[in-house]
Amino acid sequence: MHKVNFKIILSFLLLLSINFIFSQKKFTIVLDAGHGGNDHGANRTYDDIGRIAEKDITLAITLKVGAMLEKNKDFKVIYTRKIDEYPSLSDRTNLANRSKADLFISIHCNSSKKPTAYGTETFVQGPDQNDTNLEVAKRENDVIFLDEKDKQTFGSYDPSSPESLIALKLQQSKYLESSLLLGGLVEDNFVNKDKRTSRGVFQKNLHVLRMNAMPSVLIETGFINHPEESHYLASDKGQTEIAESIYRAVIDYKKAVDRKSGYAASTKKPEPEKPVEVALKNDFRILLLSSPTKYNDGDPALKGLNYILPIKENGLYKYYYGVTNLASVRDINIKTAKDAGFRNAYAVGFMPNQKLNTGYYTIEVYTGDKLNGNSFILQNLKDVERNKENGVFYYTYGKVQTLEDAVKLQKDLEAKGIKNTVIQKVAK
């Protein structure tokens, strides 16, 4: 009897502590003071106030925002730096991802070659909208080349690989709405509370935004090169006002998010698991273009897309991008192709391992002038077929029934050093 009671009490206590832990899950915000250490960011020297550097202004504002948020028990604040040091951009995003933060706010100052440029702007992750923001992208991303570690991390991200693009696009769409909400609130507060001029909220492809798995914004709090705004940025009054506006935006954001989720965070139940996407029967490739011209990998006509499979049919080369049997990935691939500039791109279904009823697949190993017997291809391949059409020679190799076998055959040829071949569908 005594033992049973003890067990009941123990499980009750356990339940209580679990409840306590869940109800205590704080809204975590990573505050990132831009630049630092050897990276001064934008800077200017004025006769009256001397030299001012972006790294000092961003740190001052960040510490003020943090102090305001820390007074509220609902928030947990994590700083990427609290002193004049330089954490790499990857250190910053890794910290945010590791701490499973709910928000990431990077604070910066703007600068422009135009001395008249002034006002605030906030960036969220996305494709670059136009070239007028190129200066920002260059300035805020170029920092990455300051250290080797970043180069390695950045190097491992291949923007042209479909996997990276998929991850990027999913992440963008997942957090874009929330990021835009926060960005809008930040700019609203600057305008309504501080009577600043807002240049708006923009999408920009920036490292600190791209690599984060949470809603993220990068705030340009004003222009360090503008005669008046620079003094505002460097003043305690200016820094306090900016910090208050950012603080208020976070409060407004949290309210909006809590309202949207329908109940207070303290009673939040774990979200039901999303059903796993069912694979489609067909494989889908995105048809980019059909052309009588053969383009090899990396040709500018392919607009920087990789993983392209050309298939020749009826004298035309059809260039297909990516392959997937998931509807979600197919749709992302279509969007990627369109974003790259193939406006009429569309998905084409391929039944896997389907044998051709009539005809066959072969590999076009070479087109152009007549090959002589000492050529690499003819020396290394037996049974190459030769055709001549309009003065051009076409050399093909092999006969298989399915596209999959043709891809295999193509890979075998590549291993032998015969590259830039094209699968050809021959209807007979």
Ligand SMILES: [Zn+2]
């Ligand atoms: Zn900056």
